[in-house]
Amino acid sequence: MRSKILCALALSLVVVPVSGATAKSVSKEFQEAWTEREQRYAARYREAEDQLPAALAALNDPNADPATTKDRLDRALRTTFDLGYNSARTQVVTETKAFVEKKPSAERAQLWLQEQADQLRERARSADEKAAVVKNQTPENDSASLQARLKNLGMAVFEAATVKGMADELTLIDQNLAIYYPAKNAEDQRRRQARAAVLGAIGQAMQASANQGWMATCTRAGPTTTCMGN
Numbered sequence: 001m002r003s004k005i006l007c008a009l010a011l012s013l014v015v016v017p018v019s020g021a022t023a024k025s026v027s028k029e030f031q032e033a034w035t036e037r038e039q040r041y042a043a044r045y046r047e048a049e050d051q052l053p054a055a056l057a058a059l060n061d062p063n064a065d066p067a068t069t070k071d072r073l074d075r076a077l078r079t080t081f082d083l084g085y086n087s088a089r090t091q092v093v094t095e096t097k098a099f100v101e102k103k104p105s106a107e108r109a110q111l112w113l114q115e116q117a118d119q120l121r122e123r124a125r126s127a128d129e130k131a132a133v134v135k136n137q138t139p140e141n142d143s144a145s146l147q148a149r150l151k152n153l154g155m156a157v158f159e160a161a162t163v164k165g166m167a168d169e170l171t172l173i174d175q176n177l178a179i180y181y182p183a184k185n186a187e188d189q190r191r192r193q194a195r196a197a198v199l200g201a202i203g204q205a206m207q208a209s210a211n212q213g214w215m216a217t218c219t220r221a222g223p224t225t226t227c228m229g230n
Helices: 001-020 027-057 066-101 108-133 144-180 186-214
Strands: 216-221 224-229
Touching: 027 066, 027 144, 066 108, 066 144, 108 144, 108 186, 144 186
Parallel strands: none
Antiparallel strands: 216 224
């Protein structure tokens, strides 16, 4: 009996110190991963931010070839989309890090995710309404009206991109937290699947909404450009 006790003590002295010295906390590992992701999104945002002035200048260039108008509009709107999309993903990661830093319970984390999804659903509905207003605007031939319509189109694309970015990142965050807080039962798993379906639908709808602005027919008459959404 005494030899068995001594053997167990010897094993504990070998195993425990090594484990304690090398293992990181799960929380720290997740925070590091989220920070890296946050930095990637922020870098993409800055890249789009740097590209936007040139894209807008090209779109409004009175000396540009009219045949390139559609391409120049696409470039400006895609850059606008990238701005909203990456800004939103950065924001969601930042908010997630702050939330998890408070060490919430698994139940509180579930509630938080549900709240985020519900708020995003409302924002998606608002973004859809804004896009519909722009799409249904009757274009005028004067330069001021056309510029106002292009501005509204850009804002609608930016908002759709923002909502899509939030939906995509919340989907990924939900998957991350499913590892951090493993499902306790079938109901937990069902709620996560339902949230994934809602967020996926929002992301698809917002991508389609943003693409409405890209599918446009543009014509040029003198210094005036007219773009009609399909």
